[in-house]
Amino acid sequence: MSLLADLQNILDSEHVLTxxxxAPYLKDWRGxxxxxxxxxxxxxSVDEVVAIVKLCQQYDTPMVTQGGNTxxxxxxxxxxxxxxxxxxMTRLNKILNIDTENDTMTVEAGCLLQTVQEAAEQAGRLFPLSLASEGSCTIGGNLATNAGGTQVLRYGNARDLTLGLQVVTAEGEVWNGLRGLRKDNTGYDLRNLFIGSEGTLGIITAxxxxxxxxxxxxxxALLAFEDIAxxxxILNRAKYGFxxxxxxxxxxSSYCMENVRRGMPEIKMPFEPEKAPWYALIEISDAESAEHARQLFEKVIEQSFEAGELADAVIAESQQQSQSLWHIRESIPLVSARLGQEIKHDISVPISKMAEFVAVTNAQLQTLLPGVKHAVFGHLGDGNLHYNVGAPDGQEEGFLDNQKAVYKVVFDSVSAFGGSISAEHGIGQLKKDLLLDYKDEVELALMRKIKxxxxxxxxLNPGKVISSVERY
Known part of the structure; x- marks a missing residue:
């Protein structure tokens, strides 16, 4: 027998693809x-995952777990x-249980994030993880990378939204840790070990x-202002007021706003991109009433105007207008892919150092590559920026050849400001070798021991996340 034949004995042949x-599952969505x-x-099913893992162990075959491939x-x-x-994992897509008294939902790893959001809403509850790719990403992938999104400021990352896991280990054993407990102080926190491990320590199944x-x-509301400082x-005023x-x-950034205007002319922009150098999309959720929420919002915005902080502001008058404002934000990465090559970064630095970091790093990049574009946007509320660098006009061809040099500038700056080279996208194979330069050697040694x-x-997912623990 062969591994392929044994896999076909476990699964219907239509579910063993060669x-x-x-081909569609052998490349990432960006190409x-x-x-x-x-x-x-x-x-x-979990039983089928177990059988697959045991076969791969028997044949000494590497395994790569994939969800929505986003x-x-x-x-x-x-x-x-x-x-x-x-x-x-996309066929493991059942919602197993919703407990509204305990405010928990148990789902299989292949469930789409949007499906989970909708199921929660139908039960009169909110699952707050929200990403631009929520219509195609899966819960398993969200947990494997400890996804962040737009509401981390209030609810935290995927890790903070998870109480329990079911995991198939490298040996094909099942750890059933699907406990809906908010307090469980009975030893090592295995849940948080597997979350963010990108499939290198076990396969999350539920x-x-x-x-x-x-x-x-x-x-x-969409706010317009002069600079990041x-x-x-305004952020601190909002934290205090809301x-x-x-x-x-x-x-x-205004550059990102201009990109959306050019790349998606069907989107109605509330401001001309040149209205101000910087913008913030801000949202509050109120437990009292729409009127109370509106009054509170207008009070804080008025204070910001009186302090001379705002150049302009647009407050959504309806759910449709709110969705339109969020559509601008969510369109930024899609438009960037259409308009030209960018060297992307998912970084975090302390909020107090964000303005200086951007100013210093922008200047260093202009010295390295005069004319580069700074496509900066992201989650200022939790210190996470998507600090992307676009090609100078007319120099798009071959611009990605500069990736190593640009990474050096940006990540050295991130390190100097006490930040992280990955905030919510994970490490994968893109940043694996970079960890050697920007992570403490004791941390790396502990990670290798755990692996x-x-x-x-x-x-399990060899060649990802951690170096020096390879098969070859």
């Missing part, structure tokens, strides 16, 4: 990474060796998630 049928595989398999760091793409099995009350009302002042009601504070302990044959 050749052209497997930056292309790999090969022995097969792509589509299990529909990642940005190549973490779900196999290598070019062609020796791996890709385990596609999760118990936190739910929240649905807000009675939400108010959204002013934006931070308290826990503040759910989102998204920074957008060897939980995956001694290095079969």
């Amino acid at each position: 050749g052209e049928d497997a 930056r990474y292309m790999g090969k595989a022995l097969a792509v398999v589509r299990p529909s 990642g940005l760091c190549g973490g779900a793409t196999p290598s070019n060796k062609g020796d791996a099995v890709v385990i596609l 999760a118990t998630l936190k739910l929240y009350p649905l807000p009675v009302a939400q108010v959204t 002013t934006g931070i002042t 308290g826990a009601s503040l759910t989102g504070f998204e920074l957008i 060897r302990a939980l995956d001694p044959h290095a079969l």
